[in-house]
Amino acid sequence: MTDSVFQAAPALTPDPERASPQVWIRRFVWKMAIAVFLLMAIGSATRVMNAGLACPDWPLCYGQLIPTQQMNLQVFLEWFHRLDAALVGLSAIALLGMSVWWRRDLPTWLPWASAFALGLILFQGVLGGLTVTQMLRFDIVTAHLGTALLLFCTLLVIGAALQPYQPMGTAHKLRSLGIVATGLIYGQSLLGGLVASQWALHQCLNGAQRCGVMNSHLLGVIPATVITVLIVILALRTPALHPRLRKLATTAGILVAVQALVGLGTYRLHLQVEPLTVTHQAVGAALLGAIVLFTVFAWRDLTPAP
Helix, strand or coil: CHHHHHHHHHHHCCCHHHHCHHHHHHHHHHHHHHHHHHHHHHHHHHHHCCCCCCCCCCCCECCECCCCCCCCHHHHHHHHHHHHHHHHHHHHHHHHHHHHHCHHHCCCCHHHHHHHHHHHHHHHHHHHHHHHHCCCCHHHHHHHHHHHHHHHHHHHHHHHHHCCCCCCCCCCHHHHHHHHHHHHHHHHHHHHHHHHHCCHHHHHHHHCCCHHHHHHHHHHHHHHHHHHHHHHHHHHHCCCCCHHHHHHHHHHHHHHHHHHHHHHHHHHCCCCCHHHHHHHHHHHHHHHHHHHHHHHHHHHCCCCCC
8 A cells, every 4th residue: 555655656746848848839739730620621511511602701701700690500610610710820820929939949940830830821811711702713712722731731740740759760661652642642632622612523423514623533542542552551561660650551541441432422422411521521631641640750760769
């Protein structure tokens, strides 16, 4: 009994890392990344539910901060999407402020990366306004999605770069493959956004229009899937690979399989099941995030552990 009490005493000792500015910022960045992921999911639901113009003005909604009289499901989706975006914007300002305030205790690149993230959010806000004022013009809607994905990836890179990591020096070719996979999946996500913003699936199946956009997205599945599967195979076969890299590669493989099944269901059901369509885009963003994290940690795996 006495021994157990004394053994528990060290747990009361303050953890010096807990007070570290880098730890605070890292946790804050991870929360921001989750918020951006949810923001993209809500944006997808807004588009699928034809709620993109539920608020006819911008940045307010029916000239109000909270349109209580006009509130319905579509208005709520668009209004909540803007609210989440505003919270992400305020978080980015806070991130930049903390990065500058604690710059002496942080990596020199962090304030610049935080400023880049804030710039993306400001640009995203402009695109959000143009999305409404230009009546959901497909190129603006696609750029809106592309900027959100780039912001999501930026936050993941910052968080992964600040995460403690013991390099093993075994990643080798996985680093380059990760970069290629990131580019292919990002491009495939943009093609998916283009298909969605132009309603290319409906037009192709019903009127033989926009089939080029639709077929490009379908063909783009092949290289993105092949390189992701290759990463999974090499990660599982690489001896002494860091467990984090192995877990991320396995996660990416599972997400690819889920995305293929969900995508097939979405295609067969002609986008008629809204939750399935939203899931398709959310899983795609999660897959991109897993590959980005894998790539960052693979590049940090440059020197062998002492």
